[in-house]
Amino acid sequence: MSELRYEAPESVSAAVALLAGAKGMARVLAGGTDVIVQMETELIEPELIVDIKKIPEVRGISAENGGFRVGAAATGMQICDHKEFARTWPGVIEGVKLIGSIQVKGRASMGGNLCNASPGADSVPPMFTAGAIARVVGPKGVREVPVEQIPTAPGKTSLAKDEIVTSFFFPARPKRSGDAYQRFTPRTEMDIAVTGVAINLSLDDKGVCTAARVAIGAVAPTALLVKDAGAALVGTKVDDAAIEKMVAAARAACKPIDDKRGTKEFRIEVTGVLAKRVAKAALERALANK
């Protein structure tokens, strides 16, 4: 166990330089609700902590091109309290709201939720279905990366060791579209998803689905965007038959493990149950969004 170095730079470039110069394990610290817990339980023993909370551009939420730009380290409470964003992305909010308690959300960020790369992270499936784009900054410059390309395995991301996510772009939401997220946990709160499903869909004037994205969490090494499941809804009125097809595709995409949090069989079964419920919730929102 070596001594721990803590740095709190005030610019993205300084943060990136610190990470690039780290000799041993370095960790970005946003809310710290994963990092600190992992250090406490000795899962990780970093040599360098780079706290990004002093960098203004990773903390704000603002309108951009009809959509929103959300700082990667904006806190869960900040996001939930942002009325416009919350009205536009109720499914994303459902994911963020499930992250721990109010106290935890007072610190926890979407950037941390995504980059911690837990398959059960709650804001991640709705970010996938929203089509959010992560802005990634490293020594070589800026990359714009669809969020579903960030997590690669439990605890692993596609980010280089000296890259950070600075913000997420949520595109403009068309009329007659809506999203929803639900997870299953044995307890009502303060638990970790056994499975989670997010759906974002758009309808035309006749109520026919023109676009749909379905994502599942906690049932594979990473959250997954299930293209077939989305495709099953497109061109339909999201009726029971279409939902059944979507459910089958979502279940087929599950690659869960048997573990302390649930059996394979249970996870696959309940993923389908949630997919059905979430489709109905998203549809209702799309119909109400005139």
Add this chain to the structure above:
Amino acid sequence: MAHDILDNSGFSADRKLKIVGTNPIKHDGWDKVTGAAKFSSDIVLPGMLVGKVLRSPHAHAVIKSIDTSAAEKLSGVKAVVTRADFPEIKEGTPYGDMTRMVIAREKVYHEGHPVAAVAATSESIAKRALKLIKVEYEVLPHVIDPVEAMKPDAPVLHAYMRTKGAKPGDAKVWADKASNVVERYELGVGDVAKGFAEAEFVVEHVYDTKPMHQGYIEPQSCVATASEEGEVELWCCTQAPFVYRDRLSEILKMDSSKIKVQQSELGGGFGGKTAFYAEPIAIQLARKARRPVKITFTRSEVFRGTGPVSGTQSRIKIGCRKDGTITAAEAELVFQTGPYSGSAFTNAPQAMFTRYDLPNVKTVSYEVVSNRPKVASFRAPCVPQVVFGVEDVMSELATKIGMDQIEFRLKNAMADGATTIYAEKFGKIGFIETLEAAKNCEHYKSPVPKGCGRGISTGFWFNRGGETSSSLQVAPDGSVTITLGTADVAGSRISISMMVAEELGIPVDKVRAVLADTHQLGFNRVTAGSRTTFSQGVVLVDCSRKVIKEMAGRAARIWKVPEEGVMFEDGMFRPASTNVGEFKPLSIADIAKQTTNTEGAIAARSDMNVTGAGPGFGCHIVDVKVDEETGFTEIVRYTVVEDAGKAIHPLQVEGQFQGGAVQGIGWALNEEYIFGTDGKMQNPGFLDYRMPVASDVPNIDTIIVEVPNPKHPYGLRGVGEVPVVPTMAAIANAIGNCIGIRPRSLPMSPPRLLKLLKEKKGKA
């Protein structure tokens, strides 16, 4: 009402009470809610070191060698201890086993078993030092599940162990070679064969419950110091300071008089803090380092290193006649205890049917060792687990004969004077009154909400008395301190203070309770089994009456009248009649301030082995709703009905009722130890060991029944154990009624219920 100051006889039904039965704010409450209360981990002493424990990574292994040399050389390390630093006591004896649970000697018996410990100037140095200790193990096959452990080919934990009570004809036990069965215990009455022959309906099932952790908020923490003379002081969170002292004396081979145990505020115990863990280690480290040492467990250490309650496998059979009369009951019970005996499993056969008057009962119980943390006590130790099955069989029988659930239980209920299976003859008991209160309550009479199922269940606990030693001091200003040798695990200080205030006729604010260290009083038994408020009530009422008598004597001498001429009423000493003369009444303070011209300090002490605990009975009613697509159970409504004898502080009593039910809800629905095939616990934290959170439970409604215990000055019975006893059975019955299939295995978690539902659909 004036009461005779010479009369210590106790309970009076028509006594008018001013304080008992009200709800004053707990004196220790403000500090608890503001965070100012001092728990063990808040104690900091000059020069204090951090102690850390090295634990076994294996479930079962021989320790071939321990090399601490590298750790000892690390700068900042002040002491390292291993088995070599503890006196050898023969294994297979109570203290031999106890010392081996504190620190492993020949073998490690479960993952998390302590092997060595260090004391260092910082936590990070201590952790680094642990990594430098080299332990060579020879890994042995292990066994976790008690039923597996009973099999003839199971890995044996103790080669020397022979089953106590082994009986020819019972193939599960043998006396000629080693076994993991500690004891076979048979208890019964009457003739079950005859009883079952008379039955018109018989129901029999097999049940499985899981070990459950007490789940106290405060992890164990202690601080130890040692003087140059060899005296030891220990601050710790405990339910049993005197018991700790005397056990420490045994396993460390020192006089009890050289060990001072001071209990701190307790962040929950529920039975789990009746046995020590790191305390002896902290003492040996402190003696070796000659500096204070603090050891505070992490939650993971709490799970891997401290006791849960026993899990059980049980087979239960009950038969009755068409009219509801039970003719016979039979049970076979297996209790898991961890590496050594200590589950208190004989409580189970004694208590499981007690509340029903049964002519013919047979029970056979087994206590079994296996490679998991040693069990510790928990509310009504070993009883809720088996009531889980008893009350299911009862419910099925009631349904079969078409009788109302409560009527069926009333039909068989024990009344005053009933004799139990363990040959105790009850005096005045309140089971019938409790059932009547349940039957007549709004919840039971209301229709079952749509989509829900309703379940009921009942439970019993003996309640306890035992050795209690306390003192009472009247200060010159008339205020009173009471010094208690029992631990306050649940707010007993306020209830005890209230009884003293009632006796002395002073406001409860004038009474302060102090938690004594073990040097200050005589031996006090552990705070457990719902004994403390009951026993302390007896002892401190005795102290109160002694000081009243003393002060009456002083009033008589001040007035120069005979002692019989003084009466005590409403906190004042007055002439007993006009014949005595005209004197201005004297308050307690008036007399107390005259210590100089009277006989000195006014104080009393009482040391008793308190008897007369009144048995407690409860009935739970619960409505649940199950999501049939996910197996998720919502507790929609819950009512606890229980006989408290007398609720000294009704809110505290309600708190006990609610807390017991909430712990039972967790046990029923989700709590479970998950072991890998390597014998390691996979969920040693609250994220995956799923205790309920606040939003998982509705407000628990309570109905306090008061059938006074005539053997207590205020009629009190204990209320700490019964509230958990019926819970799992009540919930299982409700789930069964909701989904049409009765779970018989805990926890009734979503994956299990969904599987049951699928099986049911498959059959349909």
